Amino acid sequence: MTQFVAPGATVGIIGGGVAAYELARAASHFGMKTVVLTPQAEDIALQAADYGIVGSARDVHAFMELRDRSTIITYINESVADGDMLADNLNSAQLPSGTDILAFTQDRYLEKVFLEDQKLNVLPYGQVITPDDIEKVLMTIGYPSVIKPIQKAVGADQQLILRSDVDVWRAKSLLQKRPYILEAWLDKPRTLSVLCVKSSRGLQVLPLVETRQDHENFRGAVVPAQVDGSVLIEVLRIAEKLGNKIDYTGIFSVEFFLTAEGSLYVKKVAPGMRLSGDILRAVGRSSQYALHMRAILGWPVPTLQIEGSAVMLPLTADNVDAVNTQIQLKDKWRWQFFPQGNTLRGELSVPGPLRDAFAALDATGAFDVDGLTYVQQLDSEGDN
Template sequence: MKVKESSETKVAEKVIFPSSTIGVIGNSPNGIELVRKAKQMGFKVAAYGSNAESPTLREADLAIVGRGNDQLQLQKFAERCDLVIYESEQVSSESIKFIQRFTNVPQGSEALELMQDRLLERAFFEQINVNIAPYSTIVSLDDIYQAISSIGFPCVLKPIQKGLMHNSQFILRKQSDVAKCAELVEQGTFVLESWVPYEREISIVMVREQSGTMRFLAPLETFYQVHHLNQVVGPAKVADQIWDELKNIASQIGDNLNYVGVMEIGFFLTQSQAIYVKRIVPALHESGYIYQYISNVSLEEEQIRAAVNMPVVTSKVIQQAAIGFFQEKDQQSIKTQWVLKDNWFYHFFRYPASMLPQSKSGFVAITADDGYEAKGQLDSTGIWDEKQPTEEKSED
């Protein structure tokens, strides 16, 4: 007679212990931090990416080089891993679906697939009844003319696939701008989205455990320039009732996604305190680098803990800070601050020449009694003034 397994035994079977192999797939700076943290926690690490010189692959115990659609190499990678973590939202959801045939991917592929396609993403938001900007599907120039009557000006034309056609977002401010989109819409399917007159952008970062429990970290305020994340302040100053509503929306989203690990949800907040969901990142996001300066946790460790079914650390704020991302052309200005500031902390991504150019070379973190005061220190240098990034890759 087979003995009935206890719930404790079932949970224990799902736990991944040190000396097991964790796979990390992707090429962003998140990867090397994940690899380092996993090794520190006693795991062996295999890494998969398209460039043998990637810092992530060089840091791993086992490096497997292959393109995102190289099924032979993906299978080889997956079969060497007890589980796989994708380190950014840029990893192909099709690659993750293939890997799932051979090993466990706690994050799953569903959330990644939804959030890489703007139409699927918006359909998901509508299904769970969260507030988003009005939009319309565009396949021809006539569709834009028809949609304008309900969406109005200003509005933004975006390709449905995130990460593709990097220069293809276009803001329409008046009727004559529509004709300028003629060549653009011939390249594929787009969404035309109403411009939300937001006053602030607030991000919630949460960790969803395998049990479905969600742990919230301190809110962040994010500042973008030309679709690129420029600065982050944490913790964000948010009224209690707004914070409670943001957590409610985030919980609703988390409950409806088959996802385990760190997730960031971005919100627009208008002057009248109306809340719009901007985007979901079902992976580590660069805004989360600030947590190592303001709290007792690192997102990399939280991601690993959730994936291997360890208890997730309860996050506590220990100080306030701001971070500012810099580019290669800012290096001389950064050197000036290097010899002047005793509360500036520097993080360089150190890409090899074969992976350049990149939109960001690293970031500076400033700790202070008030995170917005720290942002003021960044602003006073002029390094983070409005400017055109070196690479036009949209973050949404």
């Protein structure tokens, strides 16, 4: 059972950006002090922290300072922490979330193996160590496919889609000396995500969200996702199975691909908060950050009551003029802003029936919502 942490303690947060900024703010609402460890001196998360440490989580001196200043420590996702360093230097009371989930989520190949061991449907894949391995794996997978570094901490700029022998030749010339994974590629699948919060009192699966991604860039989210009932039942089954299997405390997500033919594939499992999860604030009375904080502090986690539906969009510098105009016109639109210095300026959530929300956003002529695609889904699945 997670140890109860009383107000006045210090929460150490590994990682930066919006997630760490919001998590530090949530911690302060529970009466906690915060220490943020991030490699960027200008990171916005430092503005919300009581104390900041600039450095890598894999730097021993920076990590030890974080440990010595913190009552408990949490990490914002699987890419920011060194699982071995955490396991070697922290006990379960200091690290409520543990490292079990990091053992497979930091490595794309191990993640696939783990999911297959749970008898879950994943896209065909293979490991690539040398350039010659590409053709061997392609004999099984075929085109199109995508090659990625096995370690998730390596960025999207190291990924390459293979559609022909010409792309294979390019991949061989660009391949660096690190292991890769080659997996089948789906053109324009629907992407679904479900957040779960696990605490000493059990597992809570939150509403299914549909997201829009442009490579690694978040473009929007819709809740609830408009899917067939059989898909929703399978998502819930998978989320509960994984939640019961993983030794973990806090928020984690399970992401899926859904094809036009109705095939559902598990895309990934990830500890910590996701931008798409912020949409829950528009339809619930809490946030993913507050739920995560309650879980790791050993406080009771309430059942999130969901009311209605919503569309959420990220706000960037390109939206500034439109945002300033719409703030004065839309009294029911919900705005969330972040300090300057972050690429993401904020988030806009539009609650209400999805068809009405998309129509209102489209009418502004200022927000890219992929509205036509969603309207087609509403026509086929039934309006919310």
